[in-house]
Each structure stands twice: as structure tokens, then as C-alpha cells.
Amino acid sequence: MKLVVDLQSISRDHIPFNTAFLKLLRQAARNEPIAMLCRQDHADAIAPYVADDDIRFLALPSHLHEPPRGRFVRFNEREQHAFVETIWRQTSADHLILLGCRADMLERLRRRPPPVAMDVVLHATLAEGIKWRSRNPLRRRRDMFATLRRRFPSTVRLIFLEQGIADRARPLIGRDTQYAILPHPIVGSPMETAPGPDRHMIKVGFLGEDAMGKGFAHFMELARHAPPHLQLRVEHDQDCTYPAWRR
Numbered sequence: 001m002k003l004v005v006d007l008q009s010i011s012r013d014h015i016p017f018n019t020a021f022l023k024l025l026r027q028a029a030r031n032e033p034i035a036m037l038c039r040q041d042h043a044d045a046i047a048p049y050v051a052d053d054d055i056r057f058l059a060l061p062s063h064l065h066e067p068p069r070g071r072f073v074r075f076n077e078r079e080q081h082a083f084v085e086t087i088w089r090q091t092s093a094d095h096l097i098l099l100g101c102r103a104d105m106l107e108r109l110r111r112r113p114p115p116v117a118m119d120v121v122l123h124a125t126l127a128e129g130i131k132w133r134s135r136n137p138l139r140r141r142r143d144m145f146a147t148l149r150r151r152f153p154s155t156v157r158l159i160f161l162e163q164g165i166a167d168r169a170r171p172l173i174g175r176d177t178q179y180a181i182l183p184h185p186i187v188g189s190p191m192e193t194a195p196g197p198d199r200h201m202i203k204v205g206f207l208g209e210d211a212m213g214k215g216f217a218h219f220m221e222l223a224r225h226a227p228p229h230l231q232l233r234v235e236h237d238q239d240c241t242y243p244a245w246r247r
Contacts, residue, residue, distance in 0.1 A: 002029055003093035005084060006038040007060065008100050012045045018099065019049040020185035021121075025097075026053040037087055039065055049187070058087060081108045088114055097121065103144040113153045121159040121182070122169075145172060152177045 002025060006018065025034060035056040036043070043057040064080045084105075088096050096118040098105070106120060133145055140146060151174050152158075158179040160166035166181045173179065 006099040
């Protein structure tokens with residue numbers, strides 16, 4: 001059984017990527033059971049898109065939800081770690097796939113790896129860590145930089161999305177760490193072929209959280225100077241984190 005774990009997506013977060021990833025996984029494992037552990041609101045949002053792919057969803061208890069970025073909420077990391085370990089044991093999963101994780105979760109799995117193959121798909125947490133690092137020596141001992149430099153067991157493989165990210169991250173990872181590169185999968189929007197009077201316009205959509213680490217400032221700057229034939233849109237379901245968007 002393949003167990004996909006997403007502890008970060010809220011509601012419609014990462015729907016295009018997670019949908020494409022689950023479909024890609026189903027094509028690779030046609031006859032194997034696949035389950036996804038995530039928040040219930042994310043499971044409800046993504047389930048219609050993979051209704052034909054036989055994906056079983058497991059709900060992450062609400063008290064183990066990660067706080068949204070930029071918000072300081074009491075959060076029991078150890079309890080979440082223990083719950084993930086319990087789930088993969090109960091489901092008898094022989095392949096564990098993490099879709100994004102914080103440095104503390106990665107370090108926990110590095111120290112106490114499951115006795116099965118484990119792939120860690122790194123995206124936003126890795127990209128933001130490359131751009132900025134705290135000067136606090138206590139934080140630096142436990143951040144993503146320090147964790148990636150340590151030695152990972154042979155059962156763990158890091159998955160980088162796109163060659164460019166892998167090229168930048170390669171000097172940061174340990175010499176013996178296994179890694180692979182996956183071209184960023186994404187499903188098309190159902191609006192792409194929708195007829196209408198604006199079908200000749202060039203539509204530009206922002207994919208990702210509206211935060212500085214995702215490049216939202218560049219998108220906002222483009223929107224301010226966009227010519228008439230460009231239509232820029234943001235699908236937004238939650239409280240935004242980037243101040244410019246609130247204005």
C-alpha cells in the first residue's frame with residue numbers, strides 16, 4: 001500500500017499539484033491500494049477530482065493541524081509525528097510519500113525512519129529555506145539547511161520538483177543522500193477551454209500561496225502594469241498572508 005501524507009494543505013491548497021500527483025501515482029501503481037492522509041477539508045476539496053482513481057482518504061485530527069504560515073498557534077509537533085508513525089503502521093504501508101514537510105518532521109523521519117521506502121517531495125519549504133536563513137544559532141541547528149546536510153538512511157529519497165531546484169539544492173544535501181527529480185505535475189483548469197467573449201485574452205493565474213516566498217509580489221507588480229489583453233486572476237479561499245493583497 002502507498003500512503004501519501006500531506007500535513008500542510010488547507011482546503012483547496014495545492015489542488016492542481018496534488019490531483020496531478022495522485023493521478024500520476026495511480027498510473028504507476030495500477031493495482032496497488034493508495035491512501036492519502038490529510039486535513040478533512042482538503043480531502044473534501046480534492047476527492048471529486050480523483051473520484052475515478054480509487055484513492056482512500058484518511059483524516060488528520062483537527063488538533064494536529066499545522067497553523068497557517070505567519071500565525072503563532074500552539075502546536076504539538078511530537079504528537080503529530082507520533083500520529084503519522086501510527087498511521088503508516090496501521091495501514092501496513094510499504095511506501096510512504098510526504099508531500100512537503102517542515103524541517104522537524106524531516107529530522108524525525110531521518111532519525112527514526114520507517115522500515116519501508118520513503119519519498120519526500122520538497123517544494124515550498126525547500127525553496128523558501130534556500131532564500132533566507134536565520135542568524136540565530138539555535139534555529140540554525142534545526143532548520144532545513146542543517147537537516148538536509150545530515151546523512152539520511154538508504155530508505156529515504158528526496159524528490160525535487162524541477163531541475164533548477166535540484167541544481168540549487170544539490171550543494172546543500174549530504175553526499176550519500178538519495179534524490180530524484182520529478183517534472184512538476186499539474187492538471188489543467190476546467191476554465192481553459194470555456195467559451196466566452198474574452199476567449200482571445202491571455203489569462204495569467206497565480207498558483208500557490210499569496211506570500212512573498214511564492215513570488216506573489218512579482219505577480220502583484222505585473223497586475224499593476226498589465227496591458228489590456230492580459231487578464232490576471234487569483235483564486236482565493238482563505239485569509240491571505242501577503243499585505244499587498246489585502247489592499
